[in-house]
Amino acid sequence: xxxxxxxxxxxxxxxxxxxxxxxxxxxxxxxxxxxxxxxxxxxxxxxxxxxxxxxxxxxxxxxxxxxxxxxxxxxxxxxxxxxxxxxxxxxxxxxxxxxxxxxxxxxxxxxx
Amino acid sequence: xxxxxxxxxxxxxxxxxxxxxxxxxxxxxxxxxxxxxxxxxxxxxxxxxxxxxxxxxxxxxxxxxxxxxxxxxxxxxxxxxxxxxxxxxxxxxxxxxxxxxxxxxxxxxxx
Numbered sequence: 001x002x003x004x005x006x007x008x009x010x011x012x013x014x015x016x017x018x019x020x021x022x023x024x025x026x027x028x029x030x031x032x033x034x035x036x037x038x039x040x041x042x043x044x045x046x047x048x049x050x051x052x053x054x055x056x057x058x059x060x061x062x063x064x065x066x067x068x069x070x071x072x073x074x075x076x077x078x079x080x081x082x083x084x085x086x087x088x089x090x091x092x093x094x095x096x097x098x099x100x101x102x103x104x105x106x107x108x109x110x111x112x
Numbered sequence: 113x114x115x116x117x118x119x120x121x122x123x124x125x126x127x128x129x130x131x132x133x134x135x136x137x138x139x140x141x142x143x144x145x146x147x148x149x150x151x152x153x154x155x156x157x158x159x160x161x162x163x164x165x166x167x168x169x170x171x172x173x174x175x176x177x178x179x180x181x182x183x184x185x186x187x188x189x190x191x192x193x194x195x196x197x198x199x200x201x202x203x204x205x206x207x208x209x210x211x212x213x214x215x216x217x218x219x220x221x222x223x
Contacts, residue, residue, distance in 0.1 A: 004155075033210075040120065042200065042215035043156075058210075090155055100146060101202075101211055103155035 003027070004104035006091050011109045013078065013085060021076045021107045023091030032074035033092040033101060036060060043090065049074055050096070078109060086111050115139055118201055118214030127223050131188040135201035135214045138182065142203040142212075145177050147186045150198045150216065159199075160186065191221045 004025045013019045025032065031050050035043040045058030049068040063082025068074055074093075078085045088108050092101040116137045125131055133147075144163055148156035160175040162168045162184075168175045174187040184203075188195055201214040 006155075040218075042118075043213045045210060048210065088153070092155075099144075099204075100158060100161055102158065103148075105155045106153070108153070 004091060004093055004102060006089075006104035006107050008107060009105070011107055012112050013109060014112050016080045018077055018079050019109070021078070021089055021091075021109070023074045023076065023104060024072055025074075025091075025093045025102075025104075026072060027093055027102065028071070029093035029095055029102075030071070031094045031096055031099075032068070033094075034058075034064070034066065034074070034076045035090040035092065037088045037090060037106075046076065046089075085109055114215075116201065116203065116212050116214040118217055120215055120217060122218040122220055124220045124222060125191055127191060127193060127221055129191050129221070131191050131195070131219060131221075133186040133188075133199050133201075133217050133219065135184050135203075136182055137184075137203060137212075139203075139205070139212070140179075140182065141205040142179075144204045145175070145184050146202040146211070147173075147175055148200040148202060150200060152197075156200055188219075191219075193221050193223050195219060196221050 007022045033048040034046040047066040049055035065077045091104040094101045118135045147160040150156040165177045165179045172189045176185040198216040198218045200216045202211045
């Protein structure tokens, strides 16, 4: 059963803490993406990766970091430098950049 | 001005109505056009994918692209309460660049 999984579904962060959101895909897609969605807003691109061991900043990369050590996995770390992290985080993948993207179920991050 | 504009709504219609959702864009290089449906607190799911101009039909859904006007539409026939969701348009050029998303239109279909 192919798809994209994200975990956890909900995540709570204490002030000053780094947290990592997981994204795994078994679609054999080369490209993976992280988006942030605020209430009533569209999707804003945080980071993307077109191939293993390579990634680029999106429009709002400050306060976030990523890694792409395996084709299937693209974890996102929300660092303490991100002052307003409360949002819905979506991971997506596609065969190649610019092609149709398929989304995971999302992780809702809340600050305690 | 945003590269892709989409009325945020909400758009409220009675069950059975024909719904028209629209996006306008400014980049004439866009060639690939998509519509996603997003239920509350869920990830977006791909509804329709079209290339260049023309119409594409899939069941109750029709996607229309007018490149001369830089305008795309999604029509939903016989709308159902289960169609209540936010609809996002997305587009890209053919140079391997990122998708550009509209802000989404929230649709409510009332029984």
